[in-house]
Amino acid sequence: MAAACGGNDDDAGADTAEPVIAEEQTAAPAEQSAETPAAEPADEPADEPADEPDDEPASQPGEAPAAEPADEPAEPTPAPTPVVLTASYQGVTESEIAIGAAVIDLEQLASFGIDLSPFPFENFYQALADDLNQRGGINGRNVVVHLSLFLPFGEADNERVCTELMEDKKVFVVTGQFLEDGPLCITELHGHPYVGHFGENTERQARSNGLFFATEMNQNHIRVAAVTEMIRAGDLDGFNVGIFHGPPTEKEYADAVEPLLADAGISVTGVYTSGPFLNDTLADQQAGDNVARRMQADGVDLILNVATGAFGIIGSVQRIGWEVPIAQTSGQASGRLTLADDLSLSDEVLARTFAVTVYAPSPEELLADPGVQQQCIAVYEERHGDEPLDLADDEVVDTAVGHCGAFALTVKILEAAGGNITPETFVAAAEGLGTFDLPGLAGASLSPSKHSVGTLMHRYEYSPEARTWLPVGDPFQYVHGE
Incomplete structure (x- = not known):
């Protein structure tokens, strides 16, 4: 089922370019070790007393350090292993990662008598992606976000958005606000990871084969x-x-x-x-x-x-x-x-x-968080200053931080997954993150037994x-x- 719905595409590799190695700052080459102080003339130890005890320090205060023996040169600092970027799965190429964002349609919601503050979702997600790409993307890959709006009533709209993101846009991972069992179309049917704002529980996690993650605490644990x-x-x-x-x-x-x-x-x-x-x-x-x-x-x-x-x-x-x-x-x-x-x-x-x-921090607490200001608010306003967010509106602040936090978690897991990104490496990377901070959420954590980051x-x-x-x-x- 996973293969049919957009899983690992083994046949695609035959026509793709050679894997790309992400550029990184590395340590000095090994040849430079010959110029370091550790390789001073090898005959200096001959001036030391022959009967000096074995446990005498190699040098006395004020003296130059003793040279290493000529046959044991100083070890060079190893260079970091380069990240090899491969077209490893649907939505992942050597140069791009496609992320889906399933977002509640606030305008249509108003027609049902539920009037929530409007929010510029398209510009907000584009600003988050542009900022990330400007800083080098995810291990050298650019991020492309595909936004899809839905109504949180019944299953029909959930299925429409799922099909649009997984089969038409062919994304790798979806972040969003699906209610009830909506995320299972992503995780269970298509076999791709989902990073939601809420909704992770025992049954959905089991049906998702470990691919369900959330910023809000697990529903059973709440x-x-x-x-x-x-x-x-x-x-x-x-x-x-x-x-x-x-x-x-x-x-x-x-x-x-x-x-x-x-x-x-x-x-x-x-x-x-x-x-x-x-x-x-x-x-x-x-x-x-x-x-x-x-x-x-x-x-x-x-x-x-x-x-x-x-x-x-x-x-x-x-x-x-x-x-x-x-x-x-x-x-x-x-x-x-x-x-x-x-x-x-x-x-x-x-x-x-x-x-x-x-626990939901107040808008005042959220706006006082440096992570919120730097990673969410400033990122948007640098690119859309002519349409600033109404930060006096509590709902706007909550919405901005909620979407920014879920996006940041998705990026953090993808970064840890390295160059060969698949559902399996995504899960392994997430479960190894331990404790970390997200915008508006300090002390977040993930582990093999904990797939939702909240604790308060x-x-x-x-x-x-x-x-x-x-x-x-x-x-x-x-x-x-x-």
């Missing part, structure tokens, strides 16, 4: 960390908890946290789902409302929402008039989005919610003045398995 902290803080004590998840693919989130509640003696009334998304707003709302009524009838008096979406079950609770607290784990709760306004959710209902989820969590409580959740206290670190 839920485990969140519920562990809620238990520690006593947030769930004395309640009959109903665990709610979205489509069937999210059941693993409920499965991950239910044993934690049982071990802590928390009463769990049941696990509930609204079923698969129907790509029909009214039908999806009705399904959520039916679940809310069922939980209410079962005696649930606190909803633990482990769904990817933070707002769906809140809307259902509001529509049926149920006054129930909701504990959130979705990363949407830390994004300071305007969806509360877009979905007409009331302060009264939202005031009964709180979240423990991934935070508590958020709803603010009627801000019309969103705001951080409370200090963030805390969670690294699964440590």
